[in-house]
Amino acid sequence: MQWYVYLIAIPVAAFLGQLTIELLGRPVQTMWSLRQQAREWMFAFRDTPLPGPRELAVSSRQIREYDQTMQNLRHAQRTFADLGAQLFAFSETEPPSAL
Known part of the structure; x- marks a missing residue:
């Protein structure tokens, strides 16, 4: 091949490689971030x-402990519901990456 073909092919290959990394890298990074959270x-x-x-x-201390425990469980439930919604939204918007 001629020298000018190599001159054009090298930047084109670099551009396509960068484009591929951007298209695949960002969804994968998001998936790993959600997984880590x-x-x-x-x-x-x-x-x-x-x-x-x-x-x-029956005692006021036991009632306060019960209320605190229920508050902690509700917080955990809301947190995991939010993470589940984020993971579901990710799987809907990035089907190839969610596999």
């Missing part, structure tokens, strides 16, 4: 105690 929250909530029946809480 989910793992961090699972680690943070792993020791959250489950409340006993509300009927068994």
Whole structure:
């Protein structure tokens, strides 16, 4: 081949490589970021105690503990619902990357 073909082919190959990295790299990075967030929250909530029946809480201290435990569980539920919604939205917008 002629020298000018190489002169044109090298920048074109570099451009196509950069384009491929941008198109695949950003969704993969987003997926790993969401996965890491989910793992961090699972680690943070792993020791959250489950409340006993509300009927068994008779003293004001037990009632406060029950209310605090329920508040922590609701926070965990909202957090995981939000992460699930983000992961679902990602899988809907980036089907090839979600595999």
